[in-house]
Amino acid sequence: MIHRNAKQGYQRTSKTDGFEVQIAKHERRQERLRTRSKSAQEKLPLGSPEEPYQISKSRDRAFDIGKFLHDNHADPAVKVSPPHPSYNYY
Amino acid sequence: MDHFLSQIFSDTVGREFTDQDRRSILIRDNRIFRHQVLRINYTTYDVRRNQDSINIRTQSDVMVLADNETNGHPYWYARVIGIFHAMVRRSGFGNEWEKRDFLWVRWYGLETSHQFGFKAKRLPRIGFVDTDDNAFGFIDPANIIRAVHLIPAFYHGLTSELLPASMARRKDEDDQDYNRYYVNM
Numbered sequence: 001m002i003h004r005n006a007k008q009g010y011q012r013t014s015k016t017d018g019f020e021v022q023i024a025k026h027e028r029r030q031e032r033l034r035t036r037s038k039s040a041q042e043k044l045p046l047g048s049p050e051e052p053y054q055i056s057k058s059r060d061r062a063f064d065i066g067k068f069l070h071d072n073h074a075d076p077a078v079k080v081s082p083p084h085p086s087y088n089y090y
Numbered sequence: 091m092d093h094f095l096s097q098i099f100s101d102t103v104g105r106e107f108t109d110q111d112r113r114s115i116l117i118r119d120n121r122i123f124r125h126q127v128l129r130i131n132y133t134t135y136d137v138r139r140n141q142d143s144i145n146i147r148t149q150s151d152v153m154v155l156a157d158n159e160t161n162g163h164p165y166w167y168a169r170v171i172g173i174f175h176a177m178v179r180r181s182g183f184g185n186e187w188e189k190r191d192f193l194w195v196r197w198y199g200l201e202t203s204h205q206f207g208f209k210a211k212r213l214p215r216i217g218f219v220d221t222d223d224n225a226f227g228f229i230d231p232a233n234i235i236r237a238v239h240l241i242p243a244f245y246h247g248l249t250s251e252l253l254p255a256s257m258a259r260r261k262d263e264d265d266q267d268y269n270r271y272y273v274n275m
Contacts, residue, residue: 044127047129047131051131052131052234053128053129053231054128055125055128055175055191056125056127057175057189059123060123061123061125062122063121063122063124064121065117065122068122072257075256076221076225076254077171077196077226077256077257077258081226
């Protein structure tokens with residue numbers, strides 16, 4: 001793959017002297033974008049199959065309950081009921 | 091807020107919660123931690139272990155065991171709209187903070203007048219319940235049986251009447267829901 005990527009990269013250069021540097025810069029940019037999009041996703045290492053489920057222990061995305069409820073008081077989704085939906089439709 | 095607190099301590103199920111119970115639940119720093127993914131381990135029909143990955147932005151429909159088989163159907167269906175954990179403790183029960191996971195869900199209701207099953211050769215049909223009708227709740231992730239694959243019932247069309255614009259919906263849903271979904275089985 002590497003030998004092909006380099007050749008495709010040539011298409012994007014000015015095709016004059018110094019195109020090697022241009023290809024290299026392009027590759028670095030691509031790589032940076034790749035790692036950045038990866039870190040935006042939540043990482044969840046493999047968990048034990050013995051557990052019924054697995055949720056991250058990450059504390060990165062914390063919020064304050066009071067502020068959250070205040071900011072979203074108009075959203076009907078915030079009004080939560082006990083788990084007894086009247087499970088009838090019609 | 092009450093419901094949220096009572097849900098966290100599901101070990102006391104079976105009796106009504108008092109205000110005193112609710113006050114006894116402490117959440118460290120009043121903070122909740124949000125997550126994007128959840129993995130469910132389950133047993134398949136041929137008794138092997140398998141894993142479903144739940145992501146609130148892509149695959150988020152799950153099934154849980156119903157409390158009772160009122161309609162002859164043993165499952166409830168829900169869409170996970172939030173995956174959270176908080177450090178929780180109950181005053182009078184030691185000083186240890188405990189990690190508690192919980193999911194915020196939007197419930198589906200079963201259409202009971204629709205015949206389904208192997209005999210009827212139809213899939214069960216469900217739809218989001220009306221907002222006034224206990225549409226949202228919290229569940230313990232350990233109660234999830236597995237993820238479900240829902241197929242929008244295109245024939246029955248889209249609606250925005252069940253719920254106004256809300257964070258319960260995904261960004262790409264244009265504030266609309268399908269009236270009905272078929273549960274693939």
